[in-house]
Amino acid sequence: MSDRLLGCGGRRVRQTRRDGGVIRQRAPERCGPRLLRLASAGAKSQSFPAVHGRRRAALLRGGSVTVSSWRWRRRTADLRLSVAEMSAVRHEKIGRRRVEDTRSMPTASWPELHRAQHTQTLAATWQAMAGVPIGDGLLEWPPDVFAFTEVILERTQLYRLLFPPPRVVEWPPRRLGRWSEVVEEAPSNGARGRRIRTARLLAWWPRSGVLSESGPIHPSVMWLRVETGDCARRF
Amino acid sequence: MCEAILTLHAVADEACAGLGVALDAVGGQGCIFRARGREVLARTGSLARLPGSFLRVLPKARTTPNGTSLRSFSRYACLQRAVVDVRWYKVPARHAGADPRTDHANLLLLPWPLRVRESDFRAAEGSVQDFADETFGLFEFAPTERLDLDLVGRVLAAARDEVETIEAVLLPESAVDEADIDDLETVLAAHGVIQLIAGVRGRSAEPGRLPRNWVHTGTNPTLVKGAPLPSSTGDQWLHIRQHKFHRWALDEGQIYQYRLGSALHPNVRWWEGIEVPRQELQFLELGEEITLASLVCEDLAQIDDVAEILRSVGPTVVLALLLDGPQLSARWSARYASVLADDPGSAVMTLTSYGMAQRSRPQGRDASAVVALWKDPSRGTREIPLEAGAHAVLLTTCGGRGSRRTVDGRRPVGNVTDWFNVGVSQIRAAPAGSGPPPSIPHRPTPQLLDIDEVTILTSFAQALAEAVDSAPDRVEDVLADAPAGAPWRAELGIVEPSTALGGAFAAITRATREVPPTESAPTLDALISALDSARDQEGIDRLARTVLRSALEQRRFRAREIAS
Numbered sequence: 001m002s003d004r005l006l007g008c009g010g011r012r013v014r015q016t017r018r019d020g021g022v023i024r025q026r027a028p029e030r031c032g033p034r035l036l037r038l039a040s041a042g043a044k045s046q047s048f049p050a051v052h053g054r055r056r057a058a059l060l061r062g063g064s065v066t067v068s069s070w071r072w073r074r075r076t077a078d079l080r081l082s083v084a085e086m087s088a089v090r091h092e093k094i095g096r097r098r099v100e101d102t103r104s105m106p107t108a109s110w111p112e113l114h115r116a117q118h119t120q121t122l123a124a125t126w127q128a129m130a131g132v133p134i135g136d137g138l139l140e141w142p143p144d145v146f147a148f149t150e151v152i153l154e155r156t157q158l159y160r161l162l163f164p165p166p167r168v169v170e171w172p173p174r175r176l177g178r179w180s181e182v183v184e185e186a187p188s189n190g191a192r193g194r195r196i197r198t199a200r201l202l203a204w205w206p207r208s209g210v211l212s213e214s215g216p217i218h219p220s221v222m223w224l225r226v227e228t229g230d231c232a233r234r235f
Numbered sequence: 236m237c238e239a240i241l242t243l244h245a246v247a248d249e250a251c252a253g254l255g256v257a258l259d260a261v262g263g264q265g266c267i268f269r270a271r272g273r274e275v276l277a278r279t280g281s282l283a284r285l286p287g288s289f290l291r292v293l294p295k296a297r298t299t300p301n302g303t304s305l306r307s308f309s310r311y312a313c314l315q316r317a318v319v320d321v322r323w324y325k326v327p328a329r330h331a332g333a334d335p336r337t338d339h340a341n342l343l344l345l346p347w348p349l350r351v352r353e354s355d356f357r358a359a360e361g362s363v364q365d366f367a368d369e370t371f372g373l374f375e376f377a378p379t380e381r382l383d384l385d386l387v388g389r390v391l392a393a394a395r396d397e398v399e400t401i402e403a404v405l406l407p408e409s410a411v412d413e414a415d416i417d418d419l420e421t422v423l424a425a426h427g428v429i430q431l432i433a434g435v436r437g438r439s440a441e442p443g444r445l446p447r448n449w450v451h452t453g454t455n456p457t458l459v460k461g462a463p464l465p466s467s468t469g470d471q472w473l474h475i476r477q478h479k480f481h482r483w484a485l486d487e488g489q490i491y492q493y494r495l496g497s498a499l500h501p502n503v504r505w506w507e508g509i510e511v512p513r514q515e516l517q518f519l520e521l522g523e524e525i526t527l528a529s530l531v532c533e534d535l536a537q538i539d540d541v542a543e544i545l546r547s548v549g550p551t552v553v554l555a556l557l558l559d560g561p562q563l564s565a566r567w568s569a570r571y572a573s574v575l576a577d578d579p580g581s582a583v584m585t586l587t588s589y590g591m592a593q594r595s596r597p598q599g600r601d602a603s604a605v606v607a608l609w610k611d612p613s614r615g616t617r618e619i620p621l622e623a624g625a626h627a628v629l630l631t632t633c634g635g636r637g638s639r640r641t642v643d644g645r646r647p648v649g650n651v652t653d654w655f656n657v658g659v660s661q662i663r664a665a666p667a668g669s670g671p672p673p674s675i676p677h678r679p680t681p682q683l684l685d686i687d688e689v690t691i692l693t694s695f696a697q698a699l700a701e702a703v704d705s706a707p708d709r710v711e712d713v714l715a716d717a718p719a720g721a722p723w724r725a726e727l728g729i730v731e732p733s734t735a736l737g738g739a740f741a742a743i744t745r746a747t748r749e750v751p752p753t754e755s756a757p758t759l760d761a762l763i764s765a766l767d768s769a770r771d772q773e774g775i776d777r778l779a780r781t782v783l784r785s786a787l788e789q790r791r792f793r794a795r796e797i798a799s
Contacts, residue, residue: 131289142250143272143282143292143312149244150305150314151290158240159308162643172644173238180645183245 126151244308245643251312253701254282255294255323256524256652266701266709267716271723273325273694277687278729280321282312291317296518296526297549297651298639299579300612306547306579310639310648313547318540320515324475324686325693327785328429329522330460338523340402340460343394343428343662344586344628345387346606346621347410348380351590355379356498359508373445373508374485374499376558377436378590382415384422389664390627391426397629397660400461401428407588407606408434408479408532408558409448420453424468425675429455431472432529434556437509445510450477450529450556452519456683458781468675471682473689477517479531480541482507483558492560492597516541518550522785523634524652526550528581532557535571535585542574549579551654557587560595561603564616572610580637582611582654584630589621609656617656625661633657683775688736692779696743696786700759704790707756714744735775742779759791 127133129151138144153159162171172179253265254272276282276294283292291314298310306313315321330338348355355378363372387404394401404423411419411433423431430453437447453472457465485505490496499505519527528550534541535555545553553575555568562568562585572583586607593602607619607628619628637651684692695717702709716723717740719731732740750757750765757765766784 129289131286141284142247142268143254144284145243146247146251146309146312147283147285147290147292147314149240149247150309152240153244153308154305154314157305159303159305159643162241171238171241173242179242183242183645184249186246186249 125155241643245645248309248311255296256520256526264706266698266706266713270694270698274691275727275729276323277690284727288317291315291321293321293548295549296551297579301578303642307642310641315544315547319544320513321544322517325520325690326454327522327693327782328454328458328460329785339631339633341398341400342630342632343401343404344607344630345404345406346586346589347406348378348588348590350380351378351588351594353495353498356495358499363503369504371504371506374505375508376409382411384418386664388422390662392665394629394662395426401426402460403430403432404428405586406433407586408556409436410588411435413437416451420472421468421677424455424465427462427464429460432554445508448479448509448531450531452529456778467678469678469680473686475517475519475686477529478512479509479534480511480514481533481537482509483533493594494596514541516544518548525552525654527552529554532559536567545575546579550581551652553581553583555585557585558591559587561592561605562587562608563603563605564618569608569616572608576610576612580612584609611655614655619659622661624663626664627662629660629662630656631658683778684735684739688733691736692739692782695740696783700786700790703757703762704759704794710756714747738775739779742776743783746780746783759787763787
């Protein structure tokens, strides 16, 4: 019994159940391009239309999806496809590959790629760009902090929000008083030498929340939220 | 979130103040942090402790006056992906006793060779090949006119007759053979010149390898501009190489333009036969608070990662040495100079040889004598010709104050040095026999410190000056932080200082403790006086004290300016 899963475009084909019933199903080779488009566009999991219910849950647990080959179905040759596999083969051939062909393909599954695209965290992004994880030591050296904030600003382009229209952020922030003087004096006020900086930066850091495990934004926050400016409005 | 990130970004940026050019904006409290940061920069090419193959944090010498890009949100640091290697050097060469912001420099431009023959261009043997339906080959440029050191001496004599001191001598791309550098520096040292910036034709390191082409920046280790002429020569100069990493391609149009048809066939695309090394960009910070970057010819025209770094760092001056036609404001070099003059606002000077300018006859036009072009954001473009009968051009430049700005709401700060030209004079060589007196003995001496070590020593001296001026209670901490064995170097993953550098640190420590004890800590004036009174220093002691004196004087002038 093949699974009904491909309601995602393409021409409808007539198929017959084992129990004799007749269903209409779209041709899988037409589904391939759409799946690939979805994958490359970074579609949200909720919008993935082809898998539902228990099969979707299995998919999100890291499993793969069994897809019927409309052409090979009569020979009972099913295909186990993952996004990586679909990316690896030309989409027009998706429906024609045999099981043994696909087993040699990359083993990354849809959830892995899906998570990589949709749960790209500050921590993951920083590690990919800087080659080191976020750690407490980051705060001890101002050029490292500068690099970290610069990466965030570059990737999110949050700085655009300062310029009207529309002005999303109140700038300079009124609650910090004379902002320019505050930031200019922050590195040298208070204690001595490097510890001043660390202390001052640590004082600032919880407000950003990106590093604090107990802060409003966990390091594993979805990158998408920052990128869309959602975080800017919420925090 | 946005507010917090931007505020944190601004705070971190402010904390990086003074890590590049020593600034008056910074107090003395962070002097140890800055000394360490400068040493990290000298050793790794980045201020950050991150792996060098990923990201690179560099000091920012000036800020862009235009735009609202991310670059406009910082004024002391910038972030780059580590595609291009970067080296940052400090050489505290300056006029003794002068305010760096009202300082000047006399640059002697030698647009040599004065004659370029067609036969100076040659096809590399066996290099013509067909590839992808195109015929290409490699050419070599080796002028038959050798560098005339006697003429150099006579031109310098004539130029010193005009302005008393010459701080730097510049020659265009490929003007000097690699083997002539030491002799040339000896002649310059005899005339009190501090810096040589010259295009060098390298020689093939081994059979089968192509030669290299680079800008040679040599610095006289006396480090004092305008000092009396030396009694002897022979000190090893400090050297930097900025390699050329884009080959010049001579196409049919250029072969006609430069009249090279009998040497290079016009139907062949001729690539410059040089080795292309890994891209590396060198910044040189001078005692007048100038940050200098040099490029070779084609590298100016390529909008690539090097250009991106230049735009982010914003050096005070960009020098481009060319093997090119006349430097007219309508030509390509002026267009690319304008790019850097507009953003980040650097002064850009291009220099070619008179011989190449004369060879260039595009579409039957007359030759032009414009050998150099100066472009800066405030005073625009200046074409600099070499008049008939002249051998060199004397260019006088001055420094002034500029502002650092950001678009994130921070107040502008006036701690940037702008550099602009104020005068051009034609120099004709003095009569034969008026070069350096032959009685000056030449005593070759080994190099005391290499350029990296001088950079680190300067960083330490600047930190000490900051502490003496603004945080006297930190002076002993600074002195204790420098020598080998200090644990912070291992924590930051940088190498320990060499024995010679350790000796230089010790010399600075001794000089600091020579100040007569008073109830309070030593002052800038007291320390400078102590350095002046200690004479007959030689070797590493002399070098270390010169570096310390330069840093102290820089700091003293800033302190006076703030006080006034």
